[in-house]
Amino acid sequence: MSDSSIIAGLDIGTTGVTEVIARVDDEGEISVLGVGEEPCQGLRRGLIVDVDSVASSIRTANKRATRMAGVNVRSVFVGVPVIRISSAKSRGMTATSGDDWRVTAFDVKQALDAARILAIPPDREIISVLPTEYIVDGLGGIQDPEGMTGIRLEVNAKVISGQAAILENIAESVERAGLSIEGRILEPIAVAKAALSDEQIHRGVMLVDIGGQITQVVIFYEGAPIQFLWVPVGGMHVTNDISIGMKVSFEEAEAIKQKNSSIQNSSGNKDEFITDIINARLQEVLELIESETREVRNSGFVPCGVVFAGFGSLAPCIPQLASEILDLPVKIGESRPVRAAKGIEPGSLSQVALGITRHVAEDSGFMFERESQPSAFKGILSEIRGWFDEFLRDFF
Numbered sequence: 001m002s003d004s005s006i007i008a009g010l011d012i013g014t015t016g017v018t019e020v021i022a023r024v025d026d027e028g029e030i031s032v033l034g035v036g037e038e039p040c041q042g043l044r045r046g047l048i049v050d051v052d053s054v055a056s057s058i059r060t061a062n063k064r065a066t067r068m069a070g071v072n073v074r075s076v077f078v079g080v081p082v083i084r085i086s087s088a089k090s091r092g093m094t095a096t097s098g099d100d101w102r103v104t105a106f107d108v109k110q111a112l113d114a115a116r117i118l119a120i121p122p123d124r125e126i127i128s129v130l131p132t133e134y135i136v137d138g139l140g141g142i143q144d145p146e147g148m149t150g151i152r153l154e155v156n157a158k159v160i161s162g163q164a165a166i167l168e169n170i171a172e173s174v175e176r177a178g179l180s181i182e183g184r185i186l187e188p189i190a191v192a193k194a195a196l197s198d199e200q201i202h203r204g205v206m207l208v209d210i211g212g213q214i215t216q217v218v219i220f221y222e223g224a225p226i227q228f229l230w231v232p233v234g235g236m237h238v239t240n241d242i243s244i245g246m247k248v249s250f251e252e253a254e255a256i257k258q259k260n261s262s263i264q265n266s267s268g269n270k271d272e273f274i275t276d277i278i279n280a281r282l283q284e285v286l287e288l289i290e291s292e293t294r295e296v297r298n299s300g301f302v303p304c305g306v307v308f309a310g311f312g313s314l315a316p317c318i319p320q321l322a323s324e325i326l327d328l329p330v331k332i333g334e335s336r337p338v339r340a341a342k343g344i345e346p347g348s349l350s351q352v353a354l355g356i357t358r359h360v361a362e363d364s365g366f367m368f369e370r371e372s373q374p375s376a377f378k379g380i381l382s383e384i385r386g387w388f389d390e391f392l393r394d395f396f
Ligand SMILES: Nc1ncnc2c1ncn2[C@@H]1O[C@H](COP(=O)(O)OP(=O)(O)OP(=O)(O)O)[C@@H](O)[C@H]1O
Pocket: 012, 013, 014, 015, 016, 046, 210, 211, 212, 213, 214, 215, 234, 235, 236, 237, 239, 254, 257, 258, 261, 262, 310, 311, 312, 313, 314, 315
């Protein structure tokens, strides 16, 4: 069965691959139908270094998720780390197409597509176009223009591009697993959809995702991301430090680390030596984040504080260390409630994979494109677009 209300989100992480399959209803609400997880060893510091190994993990995760969901999935929306991304401001404009002068999902997509037409160097590719505000007939500051009345729709957007080689490895891994990529979503944007409230995103919040080998940060203000940051350090470095400090294997060190988390969380009893090792590494990461985000924090853009995500954030020292170093209120971000099939525990899922499904479900542009275009036409359109990209590259 293939159906336009099914969305598959794929998280290719340093420690494992997770695929989440969800169904979106008419209100844009998602229900998780299936999940597939599989360890993965083909990444270093957040980047794919072994395409075959990653492809094999994706294939297994996809098999598990589709079996559980009882649906066939041929294309996925994939998370992309914020490593070596760059951002350029752009503006797109379109005339509204509806008979009653109301802005439709199609118009929003047209405006965003217009903002996407931008000259970028040949070794870079556009990952996403993130709207900062919409303007309807000259009236700005609008975040959701659909349904508003007007004849001219403009969008101010940030066009995020990434290194072509990094994106190519992601594409190749997904394709070798027998799937195609329907869209790319920056990982912290996906995590935000899973773990943050709309109010936090609007008022101003910092999100820190501590993974296996990288930590990714995004700061939102007035509904849009204003800063991205990544640090090539994560939970595996903490484990490595324990392994060296205590002269034990990596596996033993990982077990010691996780046991330390659960002991501290339950009884407050701690082993000082292990705690010192863990704290030292996380302190280093947090201090880097502190210096890189100082300007934005000092400008008062983060009233809702910092929210931690990613399984590397389960280290029990995080709340205290982070509130001291960043001087902000700290929360460990639990996933927002979501409907899920029996046996699925949404709180324990990859927030990247889960967040991707919610992001796509709420993005009327994606849903519009899917519903309105037969797949053969989609192929032609992407070929034309590909040619157009080439043209732009040659030209500029
Ligand atoms: N209970 C725990 N206490 C401390 N750390 C934990 C705990 N459980 C998992 N971790 C750590 O979380 C890290 C993995 O996090 P996560 O699954 O978010 O990473 P990933 O998405 O695979 O990697 P990346 O985002 O770097 O590509 C591992 O280093 C692991 O040791």
